[in-house]
Amino acid sequence: MARLNDDAQWIILMGFLISFSFFFLAIIINQSTVVGQTTAESVIEFPKNDIRDLTGIITYNTSRSNSTEVVRDIPVIALSRKNAIVRYTVILPQSPQDTHSYALIHYNNGVTEYDENWTSL
Amino acid sequence: MSFSKKGWGKTKVRNRSALENTAGQLYTIEGIAAGLIMIMTAYLVVSATSVYTAGDTHISDMQLEQLGTDALKVMDAPASRGQNSLLQDIIEKTPVGTSNATFGLVFSDLTNSHTTAVKDHIQYTASYSYRNLTDPTNAVSSAFLHSSRNLSAGEHAVRVTKWVIVNKKLPPSSPLADRAVLVEVLMWRD
Structure with missing residues (x-):
């Protein structure tokens, strides 16, 4: 092997380092286009609005007519249109001893399971 | 290292190459660089099969879903306690399956309004589902409510829902x- 000119090895090494750091910076910039993907997907997957809407209407119905048709409607429509198993029981006020309504609500859409024990004011 | 007895001035300066074998250092660096280039090329080739664009990130879907949920929530808020909400009124007063223009006006306004006069271009088609009492299996039926445009199957739509309690004959019989x-x-979005 011919005798190497080993001058300026540090300069060459630094040159390589800087080149590679540029490469990794480019990868980071490239990734910035998908920022928020995981956040958005987890927001979509988690049925926060569904659960709040459901508990809202169940508790609203206890102060309205507490129609037995509503009690039958909700599990059937939830399973058919929302792919969620919903069951709930409402206990109306046992006056005069107790003036509160109670609701036991169960929700399961296969990913998120939620149970609530609600008491009216 | 050994020092001359006649002082520092005559000390022989020995550089690193005299102590270690420094042959082929540049070739080593070049080899490492070539290896890294090959690994990166392989990475780029493999990752080229899955190019993510902003549309794949579902961010706009999430925003659209939240906007629609909020609009329906606003429409289902009664003016005062004990009163019917607008959404309840719309469903109760519209014959099952017929279009209701009020729903269209309010929903369009809530979802397409900007702070300036320029309107957004969100399209929608709305219906409601109910348990069919006359059906022997109590199947769920859908009733059309309103749409701003017909579906052409090419849309990338999101679905928003709202539970509403209505006093109504469902189905009409x-x-x-x-x-x-x-x-x-x-x-x-169109």
Whole structure:
């Protein structure tokens, strides 16, 4: 092997380092286009609005007519249109001893399971 | 290292190459660089099969879903306690399956309004589902409510829903009762 000119090895090494750091910076910039993907997907997957809407209407119905048709409607429509198993029981006020309504609500859409024990004011 | 007895000035300066074998250092660096280039090339080739664009990130879907949920929530808020909400009124007063222009006006206004006069271009088609009392298996039926545009199957739509309790004959041949219906709106950007 011919005798190497080993001058300026540090300069060459630094040159390589800087080149590679540029490469990794480019990868980071490239990734910035998908920022928020995981956040958005987890927001979509988690049925926060569904659960709040459901508990809202169940508790609203206890102060309205507490129609037995509503009690039958909700599990059937939830399973058919929302792919969620919903069951709930409402206990109306046992006056005069107790003036509160109670609701036991169960929700399961296969990913998120939620149970609530609600008491009216 | 050994020092001359005649002082520092005559000390022989020995550089690193005299102590170690420094042959081929540049070739080593070049080899490492070539290796890294090959690994990166392989990475780029493999990752080229999955190019993510902003549309794949579902961020706009999430925003559209939240906008629609909020709009339906606003429409289902009664003016005062004990009164019917607008959404309840719309469903109760519209014959099953017929279009309701009020829903269209309010929903369009809530979802397409900007702070300036320029309107957004969100389209929707709305319906509600109810349990069919006359059906022997109590199947769920859907009733059309309103749409701003017909579906052409090419839309990338999101679905938003809202539970509403209405006092209505569902279906029209059944007795009047409080019923739970699920308002469903498909929304997409045109």
